[in-house]
Amino acid sequence: MIINHPLLGPRDSSEFVYLGDASLIARPDWQADNAAEAFYDYAYLRDNPAGEHRELWFHEGGDRSWLVVTRNTVTHEITDVEMARDVARAQGRSK
Amino acid sequence: MRYSGFKVIKEALTGHKGWKPAWRDPEPKPHYDIVIIGGGGHGLATAHYLAKVYGHRKVAVIEKGWIGGGNVGRNTTIIRSNYLLDGNEPFYEFSLKLWEGLEQDVNYNAMVSQRGIINLIHSDAQRDAFIRRGNAMILNGADAELLDADQVRKEYPFLNFNDARFPIKGGLAQRRGGTVRHDAVAWGYARSADGFGVDIIQNCEVTGFRIEGGKCLGVETSKGFIGAGKVGCAVAGNSGRLMGMAGMRLPIESHVLQAFVSEGLKPVLPGVITFGAGHFYVSQSDKGGLVFGGDLDGYNSYAQRGNLPVVEDVCEGGMALMPMIGRARLLRMWGGIMDMSMDGSPIIDRTGIEGLYFNGGWCYGGFKATPASGYCFAHLLAKDEPHPTAPAYRFDRFRTGRMIDEKGMGNQPNLH
Secondary structure: OEEEEOOOEEEEHHHOEEEEEHHHHOOOOOOOOOHHHHHHHHHHOEOOOOOEEEEEEEOOOOOOOEEEEEEEOOOOOEEEEEEHHHHHHHOOOOO | OOOOHHHHHHHHHOOOOOOOOOOOOOOOOOEEEEEEEOOOHHHHHHHHHHHHOOOOOOEEEEOOOOOOOOHHHOOOOEEOOOOOOOOOHHHHHHHHHHHHOHHHHHOOOOOOEOOOEEEEEOOHHHHHHHHHHHHHHHHOOOOOEEEEHHHHHHHOOOOOOOOOOOOOOEEEEEOOOEEOOHHHHHHHHHHHHHHOOOEEEOOOOEEEEEEEOOEEEEEEEOOEEEEEEEEEEOOOOOHHHHHHOOOOOEOEEEEEEEEEEEEEOOOOOOOEEEEOOOOEEEEEOOOOEEEEEEEEEEEEOOOOOOOHHHHHHHHHHHHHHOHHHHHOOEEEEEEEEEEEEOOOOOEEEEOOOEOEEEEEOOOOOOOOOHHHHHHHHHHHHHHOOOOOOOOOOOOOHHHHOOOOOOOOOOOOHHHO
16 A cells, blocks of 8 residues: 655555554543543544544654545545644644 | 265265255245354354254344355464463363364364464563463463473474574474364354254345344344344454444454465475464465465455555565475465454453344454354353353453453554
């Protein structure tokens, strides 16, 4: 698989480390009343879709940036690559 | 029809005209006591034990394709019970004992071959860990034997003992481990279950569950609605997709694992070898091919095929372990979809929906677990309580912090 890095251009996926579902960006508030339940959900439960999947890849063998890659889990086709930083900021995180 | 040596001779003398199909091809009935989704090894084993041990005959196994077309036909056929943790070892040892009696139990030649498995040791720390593991195995009634380098060399003289980076210092052997003809496991269980009156319905895809008032009444399928007192799901690899239809999110990701077979060779490898410094395991099939595999590709996938970087990685592992493998040509490689759970251990449990039961999360250890998985799932379906060897395989262990994490990797499914 070739991941089209927004800054570096097309890179082989073997340069990257895979973390998992991009929902991991949305870490729950540890001070909320339902924090225990929210963290159980966050840490352990996954949508695990067959089809389009937004997921986190880390460019360990490159510029060490985190990317959000939109990839089809049935065909391995990659349709979108974003900087995870931009995705997180758009969600109001990572000020 | 019972298979026997006598029957083979009789058929040989009468032109092989008396063989019958090994199982029927029935249309679904409107209602069953128990419907099992998934005609793989685990689903068919569940049906066999439900009928034979627990006396349930109004059972159906429904399969979207053909039986045995998923992971039971895609694995590297290894059986063993060399686990460390209390939640796992009794279960896998129970499984190995069932393997030992499987062929008589189902009257089918599954070519169970206890040729032994050796996990190689490459460092002092690894030896300590394997001694601990061996002791845990023995405490749970399994067999384990610590070998030094000379003992390993006697059995496998061609291994790369003097590798500068990963010298072989010894091994942990389980003599009762080995290999099984994997397809025959599915066929044997299917034939046995069918003989007890279980309906095996192929080409019948589940499209949804009928759930009313928190109770599962049956399944919607491509062949219409099938009512059920209880529904058991055993579709590891596709668990997320199936249970999603019941509105459940699981502590599971689906990942692709590749396996490989070389061209047929004369006998070179008497048992199963695992490389302790990388991730590589190899045995030789009775047809002569070297059957081997390694790590997951590492990303979510439902594709049943992997990518080339892992092919390279696995073959490097093979070359580091036994350089002579470089002389063999690769014949085929393929991928299977694994339910990778959050702690690397399976789940056999009720769900929050009455009448809906789940069996999955087998990671890449599902084949060796087939008999015990079927037995324990049948126990749960029949008695509504976990089998004594599988009480720890609960959904709520993630919520309560009672993980069974053999490798200590945490909630990172692609590392288990």
